[in-house]
Amino acid sequence: MRRRFLIFALLLGAACYAAMHVSLRIAPAHENLGAKLEGRIAEGEGWYPGEPFATHRPVRAWGSWTGSDENTGALTVGPFPAPVRLRFAVGGYPPTPGISLRLERPGTTDTLPVEAPHVGERWRIIEVAVPPAWVSQPVRLVAVDDAKVLGGWFAVTEPIRGGVGDGATGLWQNLTAWLLNGFCLGVLWFAAMRLLAPRQLVPAPWLPLLGLAVVAAFAYLLFWLWFAGPRIGAAASFLGLAAGALLLLRSRAPDAAAAAEAAAVVRLTALVGLLYLGVLHLFPSSLDYYHLAANRFRAELPTDNELPHEVSARLVAGEPLRRADADWLSSDRPPLQSGWHLITWPVLTKLGLTPRAATGTASLWLQLAWVAAAYGLLRTLRLRPNRAAAWTGVIALSGFFLQNSTFTWPKLSAAALAAGAFGLWVLAPPDLDRRRAILVGAVLASLAWLSHGGVAFSYLVLAPWIAWRMLRGEAREWLLAALVFGLFAAPWIAYQKFYDPPGNRLLKWHLGGQIPKDERGTWQTIREGYAALSWPQIWAQKRQNLEIQVGGRWGALVETDPARALERRNEEFFLTGRAFTWWAFGFLLFPWVWNRLRPDRGADPQLGRMHCALLLWPLLTIPLWCALLFTGGQAVIHQGSYAAMLALFVVLSAWFDRAGRSWIFLIAALQTFTLATTWAPGNPVVFGDVSPAALAVVLLAGAGLAWQLLRRRDADGPPSDFVAARPEPPAAPESPPAAPGRWARATPWLAGLLALVPAAVCSRALGELWWFGDDWDLLDQIQRLGFWRWTLLPFAENFVPLFKVLWGGLVLAGGGYGVLISALWLTHALNTALLARLLVRTGFSFPAVGFTVVLFAVAAVNVETLAWSVQWSALLAVTCFLGAANILLPRLAAGDLRGFGLPLLLALLAAGSALTFARGVLTGGALAAVALLPLGLRTPAWPARLRVAAACLLPAVAVAVAIMLVSPGNHRALGDHGRAIAEFAFTYWTAVPLYRLLDSVTWHWPLLFALGALKAGLLVAGWRAARGCQRHVLALLLIFDLGNAVLLGVGRHHTGLPAANSERYYYNSLLCTLPFLGLAFAAWLRPLPAPRIRISLTAALIALAGFLAARHWPAAAEQFAAHRGRHTRDVLLRQQQPPAEGAVPGVPFLSTARAKELIRHYGLQ
Incomplete structure (x- = not known):
């Protein structure tokens, strides 16, 4: 609270004022x-x-x-x-x-x-x-x-x-207005803090927010004084500023601790505001502040940010606020921000600043109240002052706060004040006077509601807790709090009811689905809205609201394409999960943070309760909000309470800090990358060459935040809330997997049934699939060459006689396409069961098995593999691979490879895999390699291992030689294609399976490198979590996956790199990658101490992951049915005169006449 802040702001404002007047000359x-x-x-x-x-x-x-x-x-x-x-x-x-x-x-x-x-x-x-x-x-x-x-x-x-838009003129104008507003508002803010500090109403970290609340209360009073008359209001504005200056000059500075906390918040608020103004004006524009904020990051946002200005402008002009022809009534929005404008309006307009620049930048100061709230919450969670300030600065890099601070609908100010109320009510330290905390919190809560009514969703969640506290002996305090809230709210409610009624349009819109104005009351609108819907329709709308919270493309985090920056901004603007960007990964730290906050490990029990409370507040608010909103798909961020967003950003930042001191640098670097690639680029409305002056402002503010991040004054020493932790018991020695229990024996059966669920859900669409592409080629060859000769001839680069016997046998036995699709799904169910059995027998835990099997069973990225009959070849090869793994790996872990029956059985399965699919030759090679690796608890003797390796390898080598000799393909002319092969193999391994699982849509090298790094990190995490024979499983799958990448590079490098991401390649990649992820998932959950919590969270997360992986099945199956079913039937069965050539989908060289001949020959329908 040093006066030099105000003196510096005044001098800088004067310099900008001079620059503005020179550049504004039109x-x-x-x-x-x-x-x-x-x-x-x-x-x-x-x-x-x-x-x-x-x-x-x-x-x-x-x-x-x-x-x-x-x-x-x-x-x-x-x-x-x-x-x-x-x-x-x-x-x-x-x-x-x-x-x-x-x-x-x-x-x-x-x-x-x-x-x-x-x-x-x-x-x-x-x-x-x-x-x-x-x-x-x-x-x-x-x-x-x-x-x-x-x-x-x-x-x-x-x-x-000249004028705004010519060079940096707009920046100078708005920066001048912002600085002068900061000086005037700062006088009141500093005076309020000096007045409050000796009274110790709140802990020192909350003093800056309480000072802002005092200024906001004065703004609320000013609204009514201006409403009484512009002369009264103008006199009150000048007198208020003069009284604040006098109080600031005559009051004593607070103690050093309070002054340090206040100085940190003031410094951060100024740096963040400066950064935001620089980014806002990065491209010169002729738009005024309000229109620039509405178009800088997203084009044509609604005029919500201008509504408080229109109210304050009419008050200044002495015009009535009630307008019968207005679309939005003055009573539809609370008045706090309009009153905030009126504090400085008379001064800044006397200085020649435009009213829109004056009020827009004044509103920016009000929205920056979130800085004080975030700092207060972080300090309440016992982060040291510099760490709290540094994390607040990193949070400021988020696009959510950039957009909603500059676009000044008063949602963030409401969130900040509501967060302060929550901090005093729920997170207050035991030594704080309870009555005082409740009453001050009531003041903050009422001002938050008078800023924006969206915080009501966050208040509703607290109602049961307040009732419980009243039953615990705080009834008098909470009744007084209700009286305080009522005293603030009563004038505005009376205004809504009697001066400019009804003031309930937003309630009817969000809770009753009524957007145009009508005469009905709120409860009548809600009742009649729901009466018009059936229960399934109501549930569908609520489910859609919930789905939006986790929607979006997470792969967009690593995209850099400027052309798609607007799309990425839209996701972060609308979708709750995507708005958290890199902070969303903080949820993965929950088990470790929970473990570190356990009282039996030396942590203060109250700290753990505070973390839980601050986490539960938004996690309960969001579902309640989704349930209360009437229209499905309406639960986008700006329709709810920003207090939930602020609380989650804070608690996730605190978790990162608990996890390690270096996390802040990683999150800061990643979020700076997102800010530069997603939020800094222009758009079709605001674009052009970067303004050097604005860039200098951004770099200056960024340097200030970086300095705050790098300060080391309190870096050393243990956190104050921890004492010496009790030593962990030594880890138990590794042992072979125990005999499977009842749940383990049932798991493969349940897994197989689960794998059939997507087929049941999409049965109609799958039933419409028909012969496509290579299906026609195989039918043509059987009819021309004869069945047995056909089975022994190569098919493209494949030599797959076993697959041909099975596939052709079903066709000649009269099986239609539905029979072949059924065979695909039954084989998939068998593969899922075999995978589950393998994981159970090799000691994978319930979370690891559940996560792996559920995603493998239901992932919609397998749609091409499970909707095209020729892909049965790949599935049969996987069946042989998993069957052999189930036989070899448990025996290998036990050190028992004796007998000749084992090599013979493995040789048959390796041969079966190779004879059903060209890349099935990898089965024998991978099995041989893992048999030779010294990974087991009891390593078998070398002769037995060599015997098993030879038995697995010989069939694979024999089939590979046959393919080299008789099959056409790229392997016959590798030449100078080594680089193309390596690039295709690398692209496949890095992109698959994470690319489609994360719903990525762009395709560029930075994304591939990021996905590859993420995949490698997950593989390392899974390997580190594996024990004993689990590493045999992982080694086998890793070898199989790398070999598959190499063979794909050889066979498909000529098709172009994007082809490496084809859906048909996802099945094997999921099989090889998911067990690593399952082990990492289980290790992540292991620190949770309470078994019930761990089991419940495991089941919920596995169900959520399965839903997210499977949710695209209906759309994907319908797309395949349309293209590979109905369209082909229309062309070949219903069109009177189809094209003679190129009409058969997927096989352009087959003439229409030949296709019709095959239809008649096989009786295809």
Whole structure:
């Protein structure tokens, strides 16, 4: 709370003020331009009186409103040389049908439509990007008004230079307003903190937020004084600022601890605001603050950020707030932010700043209250001051806070005040006077509600807890708190009910689904809305709201494509899970944090309870909010309580800090990457060359935050809430897997049944599949060559006689395509059961088995493998592979490879795998390799291991030689393709299976490297968690996966790198990768001490993972049914005259006549 902060802000504001006045000078871009007027267009008039267009030199202007909206006419200005960017000001309602603006080139028919927004009764500078071929060529600006409806008029100026949008002018204007607002508001804020500090109403970390609350309460009072009359309000604003300055000068500084906490928050708030203003103005724009904030990161956000300004502007003008023709009533939004504007409005407008810049930047200060709240919560969770400040600075890099601080709908200020109330009510230290904490919290809660009503969702969750506390002896305190809340809320409720009723539009919209205004009450709207729906419809809408919370493409975190930056911003703006970006991975730390906060490990029990409370508050708020919202899909972030988002960011940051001191640097680096690649780029509305001045502001603020991050004053020493932990008992020695119990014997059967669930759900779509691609080629070869000869001939690069006997046998036995698809699914169920049996027999725990088997059984990325009959070849090879693994690995772990029956059986299975699928030759090689690796608890003798390895390897080598000799393919002409083979193999291994599991859509090397690093990290984590014979399983799968990558590189490198991500390659990759993930998942859960909690969380997370992996099955199956079923039938069975060639999907070389002949021969329907 040092005065030098205010002095520095005043000096910097004065410098920016001078720069602003120089750069704001608007003048005509050309002298003596010609203008042709037709109809009722007038020069120097023709617009409805409103905000004037301030210029340094006279600028000519024309308009079509000369007393009536029904006037029409046309205007032509020019010609003049076309600049790279044409800038002029517009007013009125140019998008109205019948009104048009355009540029045209004289002597040609070339025209360029100019899209201008609804501006209304004011002026707004717009910019038009001129085509490069037009630059320096003569052009004319043409405006036509043929509209005769309400709002059917426009106003335009001649081309201009200077003003907002010309270089860094907009930055200087808004930075000046922000600094001067900061000085004026800072006087009140510092005075409030000095007044409150000696009274010790709250712990020192909460003092800055409580000081802001005092200023907010003054703003609320000002709203009513301005409502009483503009003269009364203006006098109160000046007197309030003067009283604050006097109090600041005459009061004593608080103690060192409180001053240090306050200084940290002030410093952080200023740095974060400076950073946000720099990013906001990174591209020069002619938009004012409100429109820039609404278009900088997302195009055309609604005017919610302007509504408080409109209310305060009418109060300043002495106009009534009640307007019968308004779409939004003044009572639809709480008044706190409008009152906040009125604190500094008289001062800043006297200094010549535009009202929109003054109020917009004042609102930015109010939204930055979240900085004080986040710092207070982190300190309450017992992070040291510098660590709390550093984590607050890192949180500021999040796009969520950048967007919602600059776009000043007052949701973050409400969240900050509500978080303060929660901190004092629920997280208060035992030595704090309970009554005082409850009453101060009630003040904060009431101000939060007066800022934005969305925090009510967070209050509803606290209602049962408050009732419980009242039963525990706090009834008097909570009744007084209700009285305090009522005293603040009563004037506004009376305003809504009696002055500008009804004030319930948002309630009816969100809770009853009624968007247009009507006369019904809130409860009637909700009751009638639900009465019109059936219970299944209601459940579908609530389920859709819940699904949105975890939706989005997580692969977008590592994307860098600027063209998709807007799409990534949209996800982070709307979707709760995606908004947390890298913080979402903090949930993975839950078991470790829980373990570290256990009282039996030396932690303070109260700290653990605080972490749980702060976690449960948002986790209960979000489902309640999803359930209360009426419309399905409506539960996007900005429709709810931002207090939940703030609390989760804080608690996840605290978990990262508990997990290790280096996490903050990793999260800061990753979030800086996301800020630079996702939020910094422009968009179709705000774009162009980067402003050097804005970039300098960003770098300056970033350096300040980096300095805060690197400060080491309190880095040493143990956390204050921990004492010496009790030593952990030594780990038990490894032993062979125990005999399977009842659950283990049932697991393979349950797994097999689970694998059939997607087929049952999508049975209609799967039943519509028909012969496609290679299916027709195989049918053609059987009919031409004869069955037995066909089985012994190569199929492309495959030599697969066993698969051909099985596939062709089903066809010749009269099995239709449905029979072949059924065989696919039954084989998949068998494979899933074999995988579950293998994991159980080799000692995998219940979480590891459940996670692996559930995802393998139901993953929708397997759709091509399970919806195309020729993929039965790959599934049969996997069956032989898993069968052999179930036989070899338990025996290998036990050290018992005696007898000749084992090698013979393994040789048969290795041969079966190789003879059903070309890459099935890997089965024998992988089994041989794992038999020779010294990984077991009891390593068998070398002769036995060599015998088993030879038995596995010989069939694979024999089939591989046969393929080399008789099959065509890339293996016959490798030549100089080594690099292409390596790139394809690397691409496959890195992209599959995480690419589609994470719903990635872009394709570029940085993404592949990131996915590869993630996959490698998960493999290492799984290997480290494995014990004994589990490592035999992992080694076998890793060898199989790497060998599959190499063979795919050899066989498919000519198809292009994106083909490595084909869905048909996911089955084997899932099989090889999921056991690693399962072990890592089990290790992650292991620190949880309570078995019931661990089992419940395990089941819930496995169910959630299975749902996310399977949720695309209906859409994917329907897509395959349409393309590979109904379309083919339409072409070959129903069309009267289909194309003679290229009509058979997937096999363009097969003529339509030949396909029809095969249909008749086999009786295909």
